Amino acid sequence: MVSHKRTERIGAILIPLVAVGLLAGCAPGAGTSASANKAKTGSVVTDPTKMGKVTLNVLDTFSGGTDNAWMTSVVSAFERKYPNITIKRTPMAWGDAMAALPLKLKSANPPDIVPPNNGWQSLGTLVRGGLVLNLDNYAKAYGWKQSFPQSILSEHEFATDGKQIGTGSMFGTPVARASVIEVYYNRALLQRIGAQAPRTLAEFDSDLAKAKSAGITPISLGNVEQAGLTTPLYSLMNALGSQSKISDFTYSHGGVRIAQAGFPQAVSTLKQWSDKGYLTKDYAGVAGADAAQSFVNGQGLFHFDYSGSLPLKAGQSKGFGSFILPRADGGKPVATASSAANFSISAKSKHPDAAAAFLNFAAGEQAAELAVQNGTMPLLHPEVKAPAGDPLFADDVAIAQQISADSTSVPYLDWSTPTLLNTIDTAMQNMLAGKSTPNAVVTAADHDDAAFVKTLAR
Incomplete structure (x- = not known):
């Protein structure tokens, strides 16, 4: 994230733990059915133009400044390319979003896309509760496991029984920002x-x-x-x-x-x-x-x-x-x-194909280019160049290029x-x-x- 919001992500780790207490039976150690977290069978649609008219409800933590500018530009670019899909955003401060996620995902009408934090504090608990979608079918269709650096990919993987992190199925995707x-x-x-x-x-x-x-x-x-x-x-x-x-x-x-x-x-x-x-x-x-x-x-x-x-x-x-x-x-x-945000799809989403298409777009090269245009560090696409005239930002982009090309990051x-x-x-x-x-x-x-x-x- 930009500014001190990444510090907030780390420093506010106890916030989601309070909310996790609201998830009966979802805490690590409580166990969950592995079958509930398996990827859905059948084919998936990856061409947004063939999905009909869809409105996606997106909860995100890009609530101000450069964060909001980047997310707004990504949504606008996506909607221009696929006018049949409308993105309805609900930006929230990071801590507020983490605290709200469990109840929102258990509600009758949860957001289609949510931004849980990586690790056991948030995403791992949601996986244990069966509240977010196994994305393996979409990972195969879009080639995510081949296109994402392994060090970044692992940050979004969990075993379907919820007992292992950093391996197994994908339950989230990175965005093209570092x-x-x-x-x-x-x-x-x-x-x-x-x-x-x-x-x-x-x-x-x-x-x-x-x-x-x-x-x-x-x-x-x-x-x-x-x-x-x-x-x-x-x-x-x-x-x-x-x-x-x-x-x-x-x-x-x-x-x-x-x-x-x-x-x-x-x-x-x-x-x-x-x-x-x-x-x-x-x-x-x-x-x-x-x-x-x-x-x-x-x-x-x-x-x-x-x-x-x-x-x-x-x-x-x-x-x-x-x-x-x-x-x-x-x-x-x-x-x-890590990615500046992790996007997951609600297990109850009525439009998982459209939601996956947006996740793919937010991780794509155009989203990385929009990051640079908004003066924030890109990710996943080493070919994206920094504009001239700002040596500090050039250093940042070079760091992101190195991480993406060499897979030299740790969680x-x-x-x-x-x-x-x-x-x-x-x-x-x-x-x-x-x-x-x-x-x-x-x-x-x-x-x-x-x-x-x-x-x-x-």
Whole structure:
């Protein structure tokens, strides 16, 4: 998502859990009939012109600014191409939509298309409840499993019995827009310390030390909301751990534990950065938005955040750039990334063929081009180019191209359990306040994951 809405997606994870309580028998561990989640038999129609007059009710979280502009442009383009299909949108703030989804999908007339968050916090629970449609027939008809990068595709897959994530059937699709954790840098400050955008992790570490010596805050960070630490933490995991093990841990594949996924090394490195004074002074009491604004105001060399999240005014972007934190082993950079939204079809939709056609369009090249035209990061289509004159946006588009072409993304770590984000945030705060150790953080995260994995086996 654009702006701080991706931060909201992660930081608001407890919102859907409240709503999940309204889904009797739908929570992980409660079990569901695998047959209820199997793909419908029979052929599907993929030519919208042959679907007759249809009105699709779409609930989405693109409720303002660039988000709304992009979604509006996609809907307009779709309706121009297929005038027999009308899209009736209901945009909602992300947290409100997540809280409302369970009851809306259980109602007599649910939306045809809904935007559940990936992971167990939302989509996994809806799959367990049989509330969203198995899309395998449409995936075959449209070639989604061949056209989507595997690392993005896995984020939308669940076993039909609702006990496994990251494999099995498709219950959602990405849109052609990315949400990526990246590192922003101030071009003038980097030049002041005699450096260029770091190409190795060692260069990045060296730049932190140089900035500190020059009286520049190396990393602008705020953690008053208890969510600001996840962006550098996940980035360090991606730099120090294995892409496959991070994904396997998040999806509970192969018994991979969090200690095998680069997590201990990431926690220890972040503590070292704090101990060395590389983070904003008193960052525990600084709001994330204030840290981002301080960075834009020239008070920090680097800033970890989500794509499109800087509070820039017109003309300011030329002073900044972005990159994915380089890997310690010199391999292709790995990014924590997803589509900016996940679209699923209600199991009760009366127009699943038309709904699938819209999902396919929202993931298509024209939707990616519309993302670029609206100044937001595209996804799925490496061929889409950035316009000239905005070097920061060019960096963002290049990152998206790399992720799409090389399939070098990992899911958000907190998708692995409904409570892991809060567990990590609390444990990290205690450690950085000197109340515990890096081992305590790893142990707390491991216990959270192990307890949830047990519920999946019931």
